[in-house]
Amino acid sequence: MEYTIRRPDDFHVHLRQDALLGPVVRETARSFGRVLVMPNTVPPITTAAQLCDYRRAILAELGAPGRAVSATGSFEPLMTFKVVQDIDPRSVPDLAAAGAVGGKLYPHGVTTNSSDGARTIDPLLPVIEAMEAADLVLEIHAESPDAFCLDREASYLPVIESLVFRYPRLRVVIEHVSSAETVAFLSDMPARVGATVTVHHLLLTLDDVIGGELRPHHFCKPIAKRPEDRDALIDRVLAGDPRYFFGSDSAPHLRGDKESDCGCAGIYTAPVAIPLLVDLFERHGVPIRESDAGTGDGPSMERFVSRLGAEFYRLAPSTGSLTVERVAWTVPSVCEGVVPFHAGHDLAWAVRDPI
């Protein structure tokens, strides 16, 4: 049993730097043809020159720039910059010309490398206005750092609402949506407000993090929440709601940085995301391939991972393909010093490597 689908896009990844960059890029490129690269490197990506250098470093890990990495497709990093106060709004067109498709807003201190993030939105408005003019997407880590951890996402929604109405052409993505409140909020927003959904927020609840033994490799921001929050996400994704598209937030940290008395937030899902999504859609009886979803815009996994994000970002459909096959395999306990999601577990589906 196997399925061949249009090559998936991942609209939220952390590719890291230095020694981790190569293994993470190569693992990510096994499943994904295009990835939206997060800019929270050290230092963060805030200039066109940094953006070009980072893209060059990513592609260098795969060989010659732009080279096809497999028989089934090439790998294209879609670049972003970090929306910080220091950016001169006049440099936003340069960032767009250098290939940025969006800018990422991190409120202060909400996740890895965000201590330089925004404490209030006001100083960022000139940059956001310039992004609207340049038709760049604003990607938001939507959490209020001072709210109780389970309420942080919901308490940030008024900020998003104010931006959406202040900038009537701005496209906004709520990254890694995690709560039923946000799902309800999105249903009242115009279609230019979308959301990425991770595979781990479709599978985990807070019980999987702290309900039994402490599971540091299930710890992420925003934290997995109640079953009804997870179920609200599953409902929208399986219904094929076009504003929900795949962004894994695959975020590798070295094992020692997770298994620590001050452990980092982030889950490394790149090696398992597609097999787990196939399993989820199959369990719920939703087709994997678009061609099995009937005529029109019926829900399918292929549409979720290979079409809806590209449409939101106004990109051409991805080229190439990916084949997943029903082959049992055991997820490695460690990949290059990083414990992946579902480490040591047996999975029913595998991404077929190109011949």
Ligand SMILES: [Zn+2]
């Ligand atoms: Zn992230």
